[in-house]
Amino acid sequence: MINSGEILQTIEMIDQQHLDIRTITMGISLRDCAHPDIDVCCRKVYDKITKYAENLVKTGEDIEKEFGIPIVNKRISVTPVAMVAESCEADTYVPLAKALDRAAETVGVNFIGGFSALVHKGCTKGDEILIASIPEALAATGRVCSSVNVATTRAGINMDAVAKMGRIIKEAAAMTAENGGMACAKLVVFANAVEDNPFMAGAFHGPGEPECVINVGVSGPGVVHHALQAVKGQGFDVVAETIKKTAFRITRMGQLVAQEASRRLNVPFGIVDLSLAPTPAIGDSVADILEEMGLSSVGAHGTTAALALLNDAVKKGGVMASSRVGGLSGAFIPVSEDAGMIAAVEKGALTIEKLEAMTCVCSVGLDMIAVPGDTPAETISAIIADESAIGVVNNKTTAVRIIPAPGTKVGDVVDFGGLLGTAPVMPVNPNDSSAFIGRGGHIPAPLHSLKN
């Protein structure tokens, strides 16, 4: 039998250190829902999602009860809508976003991801319509999340798409001005997007994925923080080992839940995404982990090294604990969703430039960052270009989820509520990048030899 110390340790992790399964995400292919008539297409999409995901929430709740582990979110990701909608004879895909929203509401999930397009090499007719539909689609729905992949290591960076996304983000913010530009919190611009990510807002069911799949995202920054408190002052070898062991335990639990959900729903198990995803709750912060390593504040010199160690150790610990690891896997560094990051921004210790450096070694990118409402579209595009370049050159996923909150200035605070948290408005570099963005075209894929 398991000894009582181990049992109590598990319970303490759940009760006091916010250990949870962050999401069970069902990926559903909508490729068979294409139809020239958009109304028929919408109906097919709605019917398929509500049929496949009928028992998703109930199954999640049952598992939660039996294992005594909170499963915070049950979600759905679908085939990038641009691919499904392309055969529709329509000039907007907003009706499809509404169909997704209704389906999500019917099955009881809080977010559905996949109002997406993959345009790293160029846009098709459907991609153009989808991107143009994003602001209205996100303003008119509550649960739909959108993402656009503008760059890959193999294709380079589509600078026309980067320029366009700056304008789309501004437009989305303007259409939800009364909610602080909320639509932008549901919109991610990616480089090297992954096809099996279960986390929102960037989840979509990639074209290489099967008909239907269960992906699980585990979390637990609080557990890692707690484990590090026990090795205060010891060397980094000890720190790395401690994180690995903790990540192993957390991931084993994710694997168990993923297999159980897959069996009960009779849907194949896809991947476990072993990400440290913070929430605004106190004690559920990635910033706390970095500070526990000895930094007086996240943002201080040394933060990038600390984050690099954390990100790598989480993966090393988790990989052996799961039969299939995927998604984004690593440490997320959103600002608005992490109490420690918010505090660091508010006291001036953490800037966008430092966050950008951190994204070279974290699992994704610039996430949930509010900037002044008058930030030009070209500056946002330039931020996306910088972030894409980091991803493309370093062969990793990067992303930008930035909110130019209308009417706000540096020092204001924007509240998005719930898991999306509260974002202090951060300053951006005031120098103009518009001539750079105005060039358009394509930044070629980087060379993969002569690596010095």
Next chain:
Amino acid sequence: MRAIVTVIGKDHVGIIASVCGLLAENGVNILDISQTILQEYFTMIMLVDTSACEVSFAELANALKEKGEESCLSIRIQREDIFDAMHRI
């Protein structure tokens, strides 16, 4: 199905009797019990078999939770698998 019942809270008379009574009423067999007092806190861990349980797992979990709340205790039941997964390779 084997599950772990944990009872944690301030010590008082009759904790074991009331928890065991509730388990017996529902047809849950107790396989092992360990109990200790840690800094005034009563901590009991039971390994139980729920295969003959007359109510659903969720109902049993709720009944135990409610019983605990009546007497300022935290009582939970979880499938044994989660502890195995986390602590055994």
